[in-house]
Amino acid sequence: MQFRRAIVLLVMTLVVPGSAQIAAGNRNVGRVAVRIWASLLGVTLLGLLVAYLSRSTFLSLVLDQRVLFLGRWIVTAAAIGWVVLLLDAWRLGMPLRLPQRRRLIVTAVNGVLCFAVAGSLLFAANVLAAQNHLIGTVFASEEVADASDGRYNVLLLGGDSGEGREGMRPDSINVASVDAESGRTVIVSLPRNLQRVPFPEGTVMHEQFPDGFVSDDEDEGYYLNGVSTWANDHADLFGDTADPGLLATTQAVEAITGLKISYHASINMQGFAQLIDAVGGVTLDVKQRTPKSGITEKTKGWIEVGEQKLNGDEALWYARSRKADNDFARMGRQKCVMNAMLAQLSPQKVLLNVQDIAKSSAALLSTDIPASELDVFADLALKARSFPVSTVSIVPPAVNTVDPDFPVVRQMVDDAINASEGADEPPSAFETATAVLPQPERSEEEAAADPTLANDTADLAETC
Structure with a gap:
């Protein structure tokens, strides 16, 4: 009878903290604990109701730094209080009066319950703290941009600020154009070697390059990813602008695509490798044997054909290597890696690796999207x-x-957006790149100037 009573008191505390004290101990303590438990349960149920009725309101709450900060300390206090009540329930069960074997069983059950309750709640507190830190570190901007023509256009830049480079030169340039109502998304991919790019009138870059990003004698067109370097090297022309390279690149992309950029997000490829390691790697179906090296570097190894589970370093080489092919094939591989990450990042992986993910994300991402717009x-x-x-x-x-x-380029972008808004099945990357407009005929001189014209689109389509 005494043994059963001791076990029941522990189970009562697990189900309703404070109930054991009301039944067999300090009733005042028990009543306070039950009221706190009921209040927290009510808040949880209210949150679930809000999530069911208004997802946007729920997201604004769970992504609010004040709510995250308060929630962390409430959960921590709840963990401590619950464990104290479990220990008190063990005491109320009078285990010292039990035979040794049953005393050990009651003590073991109490220990398991204390560990389970404290572990789960402290883990939840750690998740809240990591989320709060990530939001405060990465989404620190306060300037809010409105949607343009009903769409948010986010400039996505991928670069490498690793050893041997000054700053972060954008080698991957995309625009995510998102419908502000439906969320329908169009990704516009711009090759880094796009030449003679224009700039909007009235900008510093247009004053310096009125005929596009070309050399003084106009014999040579500079690459799109060189805009950032040129602007940073001539920062004095931009006055108090904090990041001339980003500003100039944004203006170039706006002139190329005809889209007004709302925000930017810069992805550091070294942080990307950390993120992949944090979630245990990424599995890819490799179509072509890929060298682990830059164009002029000695090959350090190979990523073989077939289904491969890649760690962060391997995935980074797969996404950035172009020694054996070209920029367009690399663009395709980058899309493969991102799609695989999206498909394989399960909620379980995120929860189990939240601390490492938060740390790698802070190294991975810089953006001017404000925390107030995260919801x-x-x-x-x-x-x-x-x-x-x-x-x-x-x-x-x-x-x-x-x-x-560039008028053709802007028409391609417009057609892709119109197709996305008007159809349940928007065209694929390959269909959009090759079928939106009639293919221009190329002269022998043009083919010689850009020898990759023949098969680049096929390389891009067949990467995954």
Whole structure:
């Protein structure tokens, strides 16, 4: 009878903290504990109701730093209080009066319950703390941008600030154009070697390069990813601008695509490798044997054909290598890696690796999206999962990267967005790149100037 009573008191405390004290101990303590437990349970149920009735309101709450900070300490206090009540329930069960074997059983049960309760609640507190730190570190901007023509256009830059480089030169340049209501998304991919790019009138870059980003004698067109370097090297022309390279690149992308950029997000590829390691690697179906080296570097190894589970370093080489092919094939591989990450990042992996993910994300991402807008983008991201993502790639043969027809480029972007808004199944990247417009004929001189024109689009389509 005494043994059963001791076990029941522990179970009562697990189910309703404070109930054991009301039944067999200090009733005042028990009543306070039950009221606190009931209040927290009520808040949890209210949160679930809000999530059911208004997802946007729920997201604004769970992504609010004040709520995260308060929630962390409430959960920590609840863990401590619950463990204290379990220890007191063990005392109320009078285990010293039990035979040794049963005394050990009661003590073991109490220990397991204390560990389970404290472990789960402290883990939850750690998740809240990591989320709060990530938001405060990465989403520190306070300037809010409105949607342009009903769409948020986010400039996505991928670069490497690793050894041997000054700053972060953008080698991967994309625009995610997201419908502000439905979340339908179009990804516009711009090759880093796009030449003669224009700039909006009235900007510093347009004053310096009124005929596009070309040399003084106009014999040579500079690459799109060189805009950032040039602007940073001539920062004095931009006055008090904090990041001339980012500003100039944003303006160039706006002139190329015809889209007004709302925000930017810069991805450091070294942080990307850390993120992949944090979630235990990524599995890819490698179509072509890929060297682990830059163009002029000695090959350090190979990523073999077939299904491969890659660690962060291997995935980074797979996404950035172009020694054996070209920029357009690399663009395709980068999309493969991102798609695989999206497909394989399960909630379980995120929860089990939240601390490492938060740490790597801080190294991975810098953005001017403010924390106050996170709920908007989180809601749009959830909506976007209901629709296929359309992509338009500014690559040959639809576009000659040496001497692009930018009105054609802007028409390609407009057509992709219109198709996305008006159809349940937007065109794929390959369909958009090759079929939106009639393919231009190329002269022998143009082919010699850009020898990758023949097969680049096929390389991009067949990467995954």
